[in-house]
Each structure stands twice: as structure tokens, then as C-alpha cells.
Amino acid sequence: MSSTYNILMYSHDTYGLGHIRRTMAIAKNLSAPGVSVLILTGSPIAGRFSIPYGVDFVRIPGMIKQSNTVYVPHSIKVNPQKALEIRQEIITATAKSFDPDLFIVDKVPVGLKGEVLPVLQWFKTSRPDTKVVLGLRDILDDSASTRAEWNDKNYFNVLDDLYSEIWIYGQEDFYNPIVEYGLPASISDKCIFTGYIPRQTPNRKITLKHLINGNGNGNSSSDNSKLIVVTAGGGGDGYHMLDTYLSMVEQTPDIPFKTYMVSGPFVPQDLQDSLAKRAKKAGVIFATFHKRLEKIMAAADLVVSMGGYNTVCEILSLKKPSLIIPRESPRLEQLIRARVLQSANLADYIKWDCLTASTLHEKILSMLEDSSEYEQSINEFSMTGFDVIRDRLSSFKGESVDA
Secondary structure (H helix, E strand, O other): OOOOEEEEEEEOOOOOOHHHHHHHHHHHHHOEOOEEEEEEEOOOOHHHOOOOOOEEEEEOOOEEEOOOOOEEEOOOOOOHHHHHHHHHHHHHHHHHHHOOOEEEEEOOOOOHHHOOHHHHHHHHHHOOOOEEEEEEEOOOOOHHHHHHHHHHOOHHHHHHHHOOEEEEEOOOOOOOHHHHOOOOHHHHOOEEEOOOOOOOOOOOOOOHHHHHOOOOOOOOOOOOOEEEEEEOOOOOOOHHHHHHHHHHHHOOOOOOEEEEEEOOOOOOHHHHHHHHHHHHHHOOEEEOOOOOHHHHHHOOOEEEEOOOHHHHHHHHHOOOOEEEOOOOOOOOHHHHHHHHHHHOOOOEEOOHHHOOHHHHHHHHHHHHHOOHHHHHHHHHOOOOHHHHHHHHHHHHOOOOOOO
């Protein structure tokens, strides 16, 4: 083992921004004097993020999910099996060379197509003192689908045999995957609910004027104008929401608020070009990506999103009212989360198949006029993720943890 405390993190990143954003946030929190964090990631845009001192990443070839079982290379011109072999070789070689004290796997217990399994088995046989942790977002999918997938892929045996702990990045009283997914006692005993993972917030108050200097949509150039921030996360599955939002703006003369739209970098290029052209004509500020999205959200009076885990964490960290438009395919995760958050008065939502320009306009105006029913709940909501994770790290390192 190294003289530093080495943490290796794995994020398969076949789709969207969620996994790498969560991994980067946790890595930044774990970074400290005497601690080195190395991230294994397939994200094609990992280098666009600000990497804190003490953290670095190894880029493995990216893969794109074409269906629940088919993955193809993102860029390199090799057959899918060869790409997976390259990924596995890089992962295995990096793990053995870095020789971590702690290995954190994001979401998929065996990695993409089982690529992490050899490393997990190596830790068990050759480095039994290494702590191996699976990190799970609060909601994966509906109960029946998740149970079927985990049984089919033998995840229960893997978790029982090869993992030290399971960190659930959510609240037990909101949604309990131990119950919903039928985790046996041998696995549930390893589960720790961390609470939601908070995000960095700007040190100073960000205003509309700071962002767009009065050049948003609407007629008013006053700094008192309301601002809606629209984000589709990675954007690969968010076109319906973005298209409907722009239709709402286009159909509403003298709309009484301004808009900053971040489509996400994975919107297909032809659709991205169309959205950008329409946004410019409608007076909507448009960007495909922003590495510090929290700065944009900090100026918002309302955030419209699809309700992905990481976007929700950013919104709640900034204590902003939000409207969620959750997709329902290929997973029900976002819809379940939207319902959970609505029941806790932390957000509101419109079902994907109920989204129209008129329903969106009506809901936004209502929330802008009075969001008091959400504000108290949001202000009282505690995000304990980093506190619990730091306590676990201190325990692993043999340090005393204050009660």
C-alpha cells in the first residue's frame, strides 16, 4: 500500500452526465492531505470538469447504450467486444498499479458487462484489507424491474461475497431500496443511508444581470425579471421537454420571465442546431453544456428539469423551487423520484405524456406566483451525504469519529 490513502472510483458512464457528476462531487469531498483519488471513467467529457487538486482520472474508451443489452464504442472504430476488452484491461491494470485502500463502484455492482468483476475478485484474494463499496443513487427503477435485473445478473451474490459496504445516496424515509428491491439480510446489513449528496454553491449571490446582462427573453431588461433555468442533464433523452418549452415561449407573446436553457451535450447534433436556432429567435439564452451549472441555477427563480438524481441534488443544495418533467422510459426512476419529492413538498412535476406548451405555461406561472408551499420544506431539508461519507472514511482509516 502507498504512504497516502488511495481511493479508486469507477464510473462506467455509458449515458448522460449523472454518474460522472456524482463521482466528481464525491471525489472532491474525499480529497484531503494524505489522500489521493483516482477516477476510472468512460465519460467522453470528463476533462471538461474542474478537477480539484488531489484528484485525477483515467479515461477508458466510451461506450454507448443502444438497448438494455447492446453497447457500442462511442468513438474508436473497433467491434464492441474488443472495446470492452480494452476497458477491462485498463481497469484491471490501473487497480493493481494504484493498489487502493478504498474502491468505490458507482451503481453497477460488476461494472459494464462485468468488466469490474476481475478486480473485485483480485481485491478479495490478494488485497483483502481494501474496502470495497458500492454507491447507489436513491432510486434505480421500479421494484419489479430492479429485482428481476439483479436476480438475472447475480448481483445479490456479488454484493454478499465481494463488497464491504453499500452506500445509498438517499433517505430511508423517502424511498427504501432495501425493502423495494428485496435485499436479503446479509446485504441489507451492509447498507448505509448517507442522505442526499450536496453540491457546491456559489460564494456570492448570482443575479440575472450577472448571467445575461438583460438579454434574455421578454421585454424587461430589469434585474428584477424572473429567471427560469431549464436543464435536460446530458440531454440525450430530453428533446421532448426542451422542444415543448421553446414552443411555450414561441406561442406566448410578452412572456413575463426570462429563460436560460442548457440542453446537455448529448442532444443529437441536428436537433441541437434546431434548438439553438429557435432559442436565439425566441430570445432564450442557450448553451449545450456548463461545467458550473450551479452558478446558472443560483440565479434562477425556478428550475425546470427531468429530475435526474444529480440535478435534484444541485437544485436542493441551492434551495430552489423546481418543476420536474420525468421521463418514463427506459426506466421509471425519474417518475418515482418526482412523486417522492412532490409528496415531501420539495418539488412539483408534470408527467411526460401530459406535457404540452399550455400545461407547462400554466404550471410555471403558478409556481412563480407562489412557491411558499415548497420553500419551507426546501429550507428545512438536510443533505447529509458528505458528512456520512466522511465518517465512513474516518472509520476505514482507523480515525476517531465524533458522535
